[in-house]
Amino acid sequence: MDGNTSGEDGNDIDWNTEDELEIDNFTLSSSSSLTVPGGEPVVGCGESSSSPGPSNSKVVDHFIGMGFSGKMVAKAIQEHGEENTDSILETLLTYSALESSPQAQQQVDCNPCSSDNEGSFLDDFSDMDSFSDNEEIINPTSEKEKKMLSLVNMGYTVEEASIAIERCGLDSTVVELTDFIFAAQMARAEDVNFPLEEKPRPNHAYKKRKLLEYEMLKKKRQMRLGNQTTGEDDETVHLPNPMVGFGIPSEPCLKTQRNLPEGARGPPYFYYENVALAPKGVWTTISRFLYDVQPEFVDSKYFCAAARKRGYVHNLPLDNRFPLIPLPPNTIHEAFPLTRKWWPSWDTRTKLNCLQTCIASAKLTERIRKAIEDYDGEPPLGVQKYVLDECRKWNLVWVGRNKVAPLEPDEVEMLLGFPKNHTRGISRTDRYKSLGNSFQVDTVAYHLSVLREMFPNGINLLSLFSGIGGAEIALHRLGIPLKNVVSVEKSAVNRSVVRSWWEQTNQRGNLYDLDDVQQLNGDSLEHYMNLFGGFDLVVGGSPCNNLAGSNRHHRDGLEGKESSLFYDYFRILDLVKCIMSKNN
DNA sequence: TTTAGGATGAAGTCAAGC
DNA sequence: GCTTGACTTCATCCTAAA
Structure with missing residues (x-):
């Protein structure tokens, strides 16, 4: 298989559902015609009430007769006037649905992407802004309602949405409103005195925006899985004993075949890593987000002289794995x-x-x-x-x-499979920190070794949370040419380590190093993918700070400040899958 | 400002024993 | 089955020295 070609596995995936639109357009009425970011109007699929509006109390009776409460009907009529029965019905249905079960209204087929909708990517919240603007143009009289619908669709209560609109003003964008609500939620959660009147500070906006993305991703996931996920957050992923995953060099044939869930099939191949001993429920969540792929738990003590219990979620083949040579010291x-x-x-x-x-x-x-x-x-x-x-x-x-x-430090480098002096030149403390946060190269290389036959001419790699380049080094040591590598790493020190390694090993490909996964959006991904034809592999081990047992202060799980970046891995991987599907 | 040292447990797994 | 104890864990925060 050529590095730039896409595998056939993903061709049977239904990429065509207007997922984002279905998330955004929670409305139940067919009378609602909204403009989406791509500029195409979307018409709702629910039942409509197109009958001409009866006058006075007959309108009230009409809706009360349909089962709505008098108070609710009065409120809706007050908002829209008696003549606008479509809007009244839409509002009543929305309020009614929200009172019963907000989640239940989102039972839609939620495919990971909208291939027909240019630029409709989950991370692109400018789309949401334009969404609001377009609504304003189409139906200015229901602007508040539409914004409320957008907010409740994201999982906020009617009360939260109403307060946000009231405090921020009707001219505020949906993003600004969600920022406001998140600020209040975070303040409540942390028991901090954060007056509602205080607008969120600009330097908090991005964090809250990320949290919004996370909430949307969770909903997206829940919708994709339907009721199956309800109440299953505590389900425990059991760690294997011995922790040898699907096979290790000394016992390579434990498992060579598996049936990947349909959504997990490439392209691209993906490979995600984090600590195995995470708080309960973390790996269940990670697995659910990553297309229900079961994690492969491996202790690197079967590859080298040091333990390293890690979970790996990937869609790589399992047969014909081979270890790096020479084998590292085992004791x-x-x-x-x-x-x-x-x-x-x-x-x-x-x-x-x-x-x-x-x-x-x-x-x-x-x-x-x-x-x-x-x-x-x-x-x-x-x-x-x-x-x-x-x-x-x-x-x-x-x-x-x-x-x-x-x-x-150089002994740690050796145990982890890095070249000698790989991190030399940075402070001793930084060396320990960067190495302690890195892959065990031999272990990762064993899993990635199946790619060598598939990509004899080289590979295009998207490396998220690159650190000191464990994945790049694993591929290099496997003899897989690195054609184009987009490496995203927050630490400038680590980026310099990878850049230095790249130059010292005389790589013939191109290294693009970026600093923030949160700023990697659909546009930038499309730019790189158009440049060299897509990614063959998306690798990443998101921060474990809030998962690791050593953390006595903030072992907050996937909701932790750093570890929540896992959702960015999923977001970016999902974007890559969408773009590649669209381009094929 | 940078660097390094030192103090700071909880949460979970696993095996042995009952 | 349950209890118990041994064992392990990609860390954080504060302070002092350079």
């Missing part, structure tokens, strides 16, 4: 033979624990030295336990008599 003593001389018999470790972003201090190693130096032979069991606990916790190795030490 501590193989990796660090000089430690063997000083290693006490009562330290039975053969593997290191997970390599993290911080290391033990010199004072701790000094305390350990003092704790054991008084004993000529083996220290008492209590001392042994203290020392072993600290050694396991901080991944200490024996470097002298009674002397333990943390791993040096």
Whole structure:
């Protein structure tokens, strides 16, 4: 398969449903003709009331007779006048539906994209602005109602929508209104005194906009799955024991075939990574968003001398995987033979624990030295336990008599499969941090190895949360030419590491490095995809800060400040799938 | 301002024992 | 089945020194 060609797997996917439009157009009345971002009018599909408006109380009786409350009917008539029965009915149906079940009104087929609608991408909220503007032109008398509909369609209550419009003004865009509501919601959630009168600060606007995207994505997901997802958030994804995924080099044939859900089939191939030991429900959510693909949980201790329990969600084939050669050292003593001389018999470790972003201090190693130096032979069991606990916790190795030490950065590089001195040149603290947040290259390469036969002429890669380029290095070491790489990484230090590696390895392709996944929208993606014909692979390991057990302060799950960027991975992947589907 | 050191547990998995 | 304890965890915040 050529790098620029699309696979056939995705051809049977129904890409044609007007998903975004269905999300936006919650209205139940056929009388509602709205203009969408692409400029095409969309007509609702519900029943309409086209009968001429009867006069006075007959209108009230008419709607009360249909089952609406008198109060609701009066309010609707007050808003639209007795003659405008279509609008009255539309409002009544909306209010009624919202009172019963807002979610129930969104039972629509929600395909990931609208292939006929130019520019109608989920991330592009300027579309929503224009949506409002167009409404204003078409039907200025119902502007408030339409804006309320847009807001309640996003999951806000009628009360929240009404207050937002009242406080921000009728001229406000939908985005401004949602920003306002989010500011209030966040303030309530954090129990912070955030007066409703206070307009959201500009520097918070983008964050709240992201949260809006997240809410919409969640709804989109719920709609796609229908009632199946209701109440299933606590469903636990069980971790395999042993954690060997679908196979490891020493046991490669555990599973070679699987039936991917239809929505997961490429193009492009995708590969997502995060910590396996995340709070309950996280992997269920990740799996649901990523097209119901079951995660592959792998501990990198089966690939190298250090544990690294990670979950990988991908749509790659499973057969004919092969490991990177040479195989990395598999035990501590193989990796660090000089430690063997000083290693006490009562330290039975053969593997290191997970390599993290911080290391033990010199004072701790000094305390350990003092704790054991008084004993000529083996220290008492209590001392042994203290020392072993600290050694396991901080991944200490024996470097002298009674002397333990943390791993040096270049040793961490080696264990994780990076080239020697890959991160050299940045501060020691940054090296540990960047390495601790990176892929284990051999593990990732084993999964990606199936791409080598498919892309002999090279690959176009979209690398999100690139870090220090673990995915790029894995592909390079696999012998897969990197034709075009769009690498998105927030840290300038990490970007410089990847750029330096790119130049030192004499890559013939093109590296485009960007700094913020949140600013990667449909337009920029289309730009790059038109430039070189689409992406073959979308890789990303979004921040784990709020998922990792080591985080004592903000282990907030996928709703955490950093870890919520997972939804940007999904958003961008979904956009790429949409654009590629549209272009084929 | 940058860098490094030190103090700070909870949440979850797993195996053993009952 | 349940309980218990051992074990593990891509970290954050504050302070001091350079």
